[in-house]
Amino acid sequence: MSIQLHIHSSREAAVRTVALEMATLIRNKAHAVLGLATGATPIPLYQELVRLHHEEGLSFRQVTTFNLDEYLGLESTHPETYWNFMHRNFFDHIDIPAANIYLPSSHVAESELVSHCLAYEEAIRAAGGIDYQILGIGRTGHIGFNEPGSPADSITRRIHLDAITRQDAASAFGGLEHVPTHAITMGCGTILAARHISLMAFGEGKAEIVRRAVREPVTDQVSASFLQNHPCAHFHLDPASASAL
Ligand code: F6R
Numbered sequence: 001m002s003i004q005l006h007i008h009s010s011r012e013a014a015v016r017t018v019a020l021e022m023a024t025l026i027r028n029k030a031h032a033v034l035g036l037a038t039g040a041t042p043i044p045l046y047q048e049l050v051r052l053h054h055e056e057g058l059s060f061r062q063v064t065t066f067n068l069d070e071y072l073g074l075e076s077t078h079p080e081t082y083w084n085f086m087h088r089n090f091f092d093h094i095d096i097p098a099a100n101i102y103l104p105s106s107h108v109a110e111s112e113l114v115s116h117c118l119a120y121e122e123a124i125r126a127a128g129g130i131d132y133q134i135l136g137i138g139r140t141g142h143i144g145f146n147e148p149g150s151p152a153d154s155i156t157r158r159i160h161l162d163a164i165t166r167q168d169a170a171s172a173f174g175g176l177e178h179v180p181t182h183a184i185t186m187g188c189g190t191i192l193a194a195r196h197i198s199l200m201a202f203g204e205g206k207a208e209i210v211r212r213a214v215r216e217p218v219t220d221q222v223s224a225s226f227l228q229n230h231p232c233a234h235f236h237l238d239p240a241s242a243s244a245l
Pocket of ligand 1: 036037038039040041042068069135136137138139142143144145
């Protein structure tokens with residue numbers, strides 16, 4: 001097993017390829033289950049899927065989605081919750097029923113944290129497991145918010161965000177002091193249970209961590225390296241993010 005590399009001519013070409021794979025799945029499987037990511041990387045993918053919905057009749061009425069992660073401690077009205085991000089960038093523009101959309105909660109009480117996370121795992125299982133998982137990669141090598149040290153078999157849980165991850169989010173939050181310290185994330189094990197995984201990484205800033213994930217031995221210091229042991233993990237790169245391979 002090894003990661004299958006796709007080095008596209010541009011990020012637009014990468015996004016078109018991934019969107020087409022997702023559309024094919026959705027058209028061919030009655031109840032497709034998608035694992036979705038937030039961040040800058042998948043925004044053009046969501047734009048392309050919205051275009052396919054409006055211009056080519058792609059319907060999400062039968063689709064169920066599970067997002068990878070959510071910040072903890074934000075009011076539901078906060079613009080940076082991943083719930084709001086996903087609605088703003090994707091769900092508000094397609095025909096997916098609200099009941100089919102799953103994200104971890106941004107404001108779950110401490111006493112309910114464990115049961116909330118276990119219920120998320122159970123909901124994924126009850127939906128039949130994830131058919132197609134979208135991932136980005138953080139500069140710490142995280143997938144979801146599985147920061148260095150996350151075990152390969154970890155499940156959905158609360159995680160302390162790495163300092164680099166918080167720095168990368170600082171501008172969106174108007175300063176480091178406003179970035180949450182914790183999040184809920186699917187575990188590495190949750191992600192690795194997906195049947196097909198497409199990780200997208202664009203730009204020179206991702207080149208070194210992509211190289212470590214693909215070329216270095218598997219290590220819990222780079223969660224994305226666990227994808228080397230997945231039977232169907234694909235990296236969709238642009239020339240810049242592939243430049244250190
Ligand atoms: C987002 C997520 C993260 C991001 C990663 C890259 O739901 O789980 O792993 O995919 O931090 O973020 P961007 O795309 O902003 O570079």
